[in-house]
Amino acid sequence: MSLLQVSHLSKAFGGVQALDDVSFELPAGQLLALIGPNGAGKSTCFNTINGQHKPDGGAVLLDGQDIAGLGPRRISRRGVGRTFQVSAAFHSMTVLENVQAALLSHHRKLGQLWRPAARYYRDEAMQLLQQVGMASQVERACGVLAYGDIKRVELAMALSSQPRLLLMDEPTAGMAAHERNELMALTRQLVSERGISVLFTEHSMDVVFAFADRIIVLARGRLIADGVAADIRRDAQVREVYFGSGSTFEDKPGEGEA
Structure with a gap:
């Protein structure tokens, strides 16, 4: 059984059908990219899986248990972590303190934040920062870090809850090419x-084709393709949705619009 099973997921906002009967699976240990043109329904799909939106129909199964309609906190407790396109780190706090705060939240001890954060989970935070290559910058404030380093801190924060499924929303947005490749290689x-599964949205087609084990494509709320990079590159419907012609992704070097 796949770790994540999305089955016939539907969501509408007023008269707009943002998700229309979307189904896909994500096995353990796989990196799955979710792409599509603007307005395809990617954010709605992400937010429905993560609990920000309650679906109108369908199921989201995590290890066979339906989590559709649960709130984000309850879904997080069941093993789903998330990083966001907009920075979620506290810029006035140090790298170490941000990860310690995430660990306090995971261990349900946020009420202890009135005490110095340095007292709590320092060793565990250091281990996470070592894994993401930020152990040498633990005492620096996040507000002075390079953007790529902030993303590494946020990845450590997401891993603090020991997720089985990690949702990454535009993880490389705003990064230079070498930063994008370094972050996704680390992921x-x-x-x-860790044997975790990752579902990520991404605008850079270079990143998608280089790192995703599998790619799913949304257009106007419907799933139109599901396959490995070579299959998606050749798919006529995907090319039509992206380019409106017979052009290929090779004809559009650099970043594509996802």
Whole structure:
């Protein structure tokens, strides 16, 4: 059985059908990219899986248990972590303090934040920061970090809840090419070492084709393709949705619009 099973998921906002009978699966230990043109329904799909939206129909099964309609906190407790496109780190706090705060939340001890954060989970936070390559910057404030380093801190924060499924929303947005590749190579390493599953949205087609084990494509709320990179590159319907012609992704080097 796959770790994540999305079955006939539907969600409408007023007269707009944002998700229309979407179904896909994500096995353990796989990196799955969710792409599509603007307005395809990617964010709605992400937010429905994570609990920000309650679906109008369908199921979201995590290890066979339906989590559709549960709130984000309850879904997190069941083993789902998330990173966001907009920075979720506290810029006035140090790298170490941000990860310690995430650990306090996971252990349900946020009420202890009135005491110095340095007292709590320091060793566990250091281990996470070592894994994401930020152990040498633990005392720096997040507000002075390079953007790629902030993303590494946020990845450590997401891993603090020991997720089985990690949702990454535009993880490389705003990064230079070398930063994008470094972050996704790190993510792939963590997937392999921890055996977790990752579902990510992404605008850079270079990143998608280089790192995703599998790719699913949404257009106007419907799933139109599901396959490995070579299959998606050749898919005529996907090319039509992206380019409105017979162009291929190779004809559009660099970043594509996802």
